[in-house]
Amino acid sequence: MRKFRVGAVGAGGIFKIAHVPGWKALPDVEIYAVCDVDLARARDIALEVGATHVTTDYRELVKLDLDAVDVCTPNKVHTPAVLAALEAGKHVLCEKPLAVSTEEVRAMGELADRKKLKLMTAQHFRFASSALAIKSWADAGHLGEVYHARVRAMRRALVPTTPGFIDANLAGGGPCMDIGVHALDTCMWVMGFPKPLRVTGTTKVNFAKGHKIHGMWGEWDRQRFSVEDFAAGFVHFENGATMTLEAAWLGHQTENEDMSFQLFGTEGGVKWPSGEYASVAGKTFVQGTLTYWQRIERPHSEEIRAFYECVVNNRPSPVPWTETIKVIAILEAIYESERKGREVTVKL
Ligand SMILES: NC(=O)c1ccc[n+]([C@@H]2O[C@H](COP(=O)([O-])OP(=O)(O)OC[C@H]3O[C@@H](n4cnc5c(N)ncnc54)[C@H](O)[C@@H]3O)[C@@H](O)[C@H]2O)c1
Structure with a gap:
């Protein structure tokens, strides 16, 4: 057959x-x-x-x-x-x-x-146990209305060294596009893809042109490096929610990689990927860890x-373009905001 x-x-x-x-x-x-x-x-x-x-x-x-x-x-x-x-x-x-x-x-x-x-x-992060646990719990209403999200894709010294990542003509962006997209997509998926309206952002090259921080994946071509090594943004959504987003390949931090988000809702809060959640019942603070019913290896x-x-x-x-376009619109707006030096309206 x-x-x-x-x-x-x-x-x-x-x-x-x-x-x-x-x-x-x-x-x-x-x-x-x-x-x-x-x-x-x-x-x-x-x-x-x-x-x-x-x-x-x-x-x-x-x-x-x-x-x-x-x-x-x-x-x-x-x-x-x-x-x-x-x-x-x-x-x-x-x-x-x-x-x-x-x-x-x-x-x-x-x-x-x-x-x-x-x-x-x-x-692929949407298919991991950690994200599935949080998504299922959020869909059951435990977050209430999400009013703020904190999204991070921050690395200490992990620069992908091949031209496809560091040459703007091939990559189109640095950590913002490369790893920011992972944490942002997973977070937006849990939030139910609210429509982004306005973004203020910045992109910088803080370390990648110099030798202060050695890359744990080896050397890269510093002449050819033409993307950012750090980006940050602040997003306003149509439903009133806000979000901060940070992405870096190089920086002074203790974690080798902090790929995470935290959601703040009117009924509860949760952290990805740890699954730690917090809520309140009467005068009692409630907290714990979410565990998905299945362990997904790959x-x-x-x-x-x-x-x-x-x-x-x-x-x-399972990951339609109508969702992806909202993720890319936020990332694109971060670069546009850096170029224009002001808040920009998201193109959707
Ligand atoms: N989901 C993840 O976990 C994950 C991890 C790493 C990379 N990626 C993504 O996967 C893509 C590739 O990354 P990678 O790490 O495999 O990079 P890579 O540089 O190892 O591989 C890219 C390959 O594409 C080839 N290539 C370049 N131009 C081509 C063309 N015009 N036609 C055919 N082949 C061409 C290159 O020769 C190379 O073999 C990127 O978009 C990256 O963002 C995703």
Whole structure:
């Protein structure tokens, strides 16, 4: 019987470490084709997964008889690769950030809708036990109305060293786009995706051009470094809620990485990923830790399974573009606010 055929575009770190095990865990799926501008890398992965087609051009890959395309290239290549796959009639799973502007997200999303194809952003944190516990508890009403969120994606000395992350022409943004997107997406999902209205933000290069903090993942090209190494924002939502967002690859802090959010609601509060919650009953402070009923070992694999199942069962995308566009709009507005030196209206 013919298996579900996947074509991979971008066979680098995340595809090899997270996507290959995810696809391999699905018995009715085969990775049929691999595309990477680095031919040797594409060949290596194709050999490992038993793919029959290898190419350096995604426009060739999308012409093949595939069911879906999995895009794992540097951020700025996402849009042309996703649009080409959708134009060719393929469902698409694409790594985060789906794109670095709302205009691009809308172009992809509207094309997918027009062609009745699935488009999913690979936000794997939504599929982890910690986020699922908090989401389920919040959906049961324990937070009440969320009036404030504190979101952090702060690293001490973890700069991804490849050009795809540090060159603005390939990445389109630094930690704000790279890891801010994870914590922000997960937080917005728990909040139920309120509409962002206004943002004040800043982006800075504090350390990445110098040598004060050594990167724990090794050296990077300081000449080529053309994104921020720190970003912060303040968001106003249509429902009256507010949010602070901080993202960094380098900075003086004790934690190697603080990827977290905290929600403050009228009935309760909660922290991700710890699941610590707080509330009040009469004159008693109530607190504890949320535990999901299942332990999920590989959230990336769950994300890939969710994509596969939405395609074969014709269900809605588990991470639809209509949600992603609100996340990208906030991140885009942080950069715009830095450029304009003032608060900006979110483009939605
Ligand atoms: N969800 C996660 O946990 C997670 C983690 C890391 C990276 N990512 C995302 O995955 C994407 C890739 O990151 P990575 O760490 O694998 O980077 P990487 O640099 O290891 O791999 C990217 C690959 O894309 C290839 N490539 C570049 N341009 C291409 C093109 N035009 N056509 C085909 N291939 C091309 C490169 O040669 C490279 O092999 C990024 O968008 C990043 O934000 C997600």
